[in-house]
Amino acid sequence: MGKGIKFAVKDVFKSIPHYICHFHFLKAIGTTLFDTEHTALRKALSKAGILGELKKFRRKMSKKFEDIPISKIENFLEMPGEFGKALIGSELSVYYLVLWILDHKSEGDGYGFPFDHCHLNFYQRLKAAYSIINEVATLYSIKNKNQKIIWKLYHSIKNIVEDSKLEKKVDQYKIKLTVFSELRKSLATVPENVKNGLCQMKETGTYKELKAIKKAVGKFEIELKKKIES
Numbered sequence: 001m002g003k004g005i006k007f008a009v010k011d012v013f014k015s016i017p018h019y020i021c022h023f024h025f026l027k028a029i030g031t032t033l034f035d036t037e038h039t040a041l042r043k044a045l046s047k048a049g050i051l052g053e054l055k056k057f058r059r060k061m062s063k064k065f066e067d068i069p070i071s072k073i074e075n076f077l078e079m080p081g082e083f084g085k086a087l088i089g090s091e092l093s094v095y096y097l098v099l100w101i102l103d104h105k106s107e108g109d110g111y112g113f114p115f116d117h118c119h120l121n122f123y124q125r126l127k128a129a130y131s132i133i134n135e136v137a138t139l140y141s142i143k144n145k146n147q148k149i150i151w152k153l154y155h156s157i158k159n160i161v162e163d164s165k166l167e168k169k170v171d172q173y174k175i176k177l178t179v180f181s182e183l184r185k186s187l188a189t190v191p192e193n194v195k196n197g198l199c200q201m202k203e204t205g206t207y208k209e210l211k212a213i214k215k216a217v218g219k220f221e222i223e224l225k226k227k228i229e230s
Contacts, residue, residue, distance in 0.1 A: 022189040030114025030180055037173035041119045041166065048160045050126065054098050057153065061095045068092070087149075094149050097132065101125045114180070115190055120173060123160070130154070130161045182223070186216035 045051065104125050108116030133154045160166070184190055 022187045026180075026184060026187060026190060027114060029183070033176050033180055034114050034117075034173065037169045037176065038113070038117070038119065040169045041123060041173065044160065044163065044166050045119055045122060050157060050160060051102075051122070053156045054102055057094070057098045057156075058102060061091065061098075065092060065095055090149050093136070094153050097129050098153065101129055109190075109192060111190060115184070117173075117177070120170065120177075123170060126157045127161050130157055179227075183217070186219070188212070188216065 101122070104121040105116075105118050107121045108118060110116070133150055136150070181192070184192070
């Protein structure tokens with residue numbers, strides 16, 4: 001916090017404890033903690049060019065489905081056994097799967113990195129889509145031409161989700177994320193699972209709350225040491 005802001009906060013809030021330093025403390029820790037894995041994942045996704053490919057899918061297919069009534073879409077969802085029998089069913093399924101993948105940023109809380117992890121969310125949705133395609137592939141006969149659109153998406157994401165080295169990086173990322181999330185909860189400053197996170201951030205509190213935070217952070221430190229030693 002700059003000197004000017006520091007004096008302004010002191011003048012405005014008087015003796016009320018403020019938590020903005022907790023936010024910056026967490027941000028600094030998270031940025032350093034996730035740097036290696038986050039950078040590796042970001043570069044891998046960028047190099048693969050998957051985001052651009054998915055946007056092409058969306059662009060080409062969106063006009064075709066703009067005027068389809070929701071009832072028709074619901075029919076395909078209610079009859080998964082019919083999935084591979086009609087081309088329109090296959091195309092719709094791929095289209096909405098692509099839309100879901102591209103909506104990965106909606107999982108964030110609105111704080112930005114390192115509190116939100118858009119690249120990790122994107123990767124995890126690619127993995128989920130890959131699994132879904134493998135499952136529905138059994139609904140197609142070998143001679144069914146409707147599977148072409150499915151496999152086109154499949155091969156667009158196959159290399160990135162089957163990259164074992166990247167998968168190990170992501171596993172390490174998740175381990176670190178669990179630890180960071182525990183510290184985040186202990187500091188009770190940056191709530192999770194909210195929208196417009198910066199507007200939800202707790203900026204001031206009471207000394208009673210500060211004592212509770214101190215106790216929670218102390219507990220976090222003890223638990224972390226146990227994990228490191230085990």
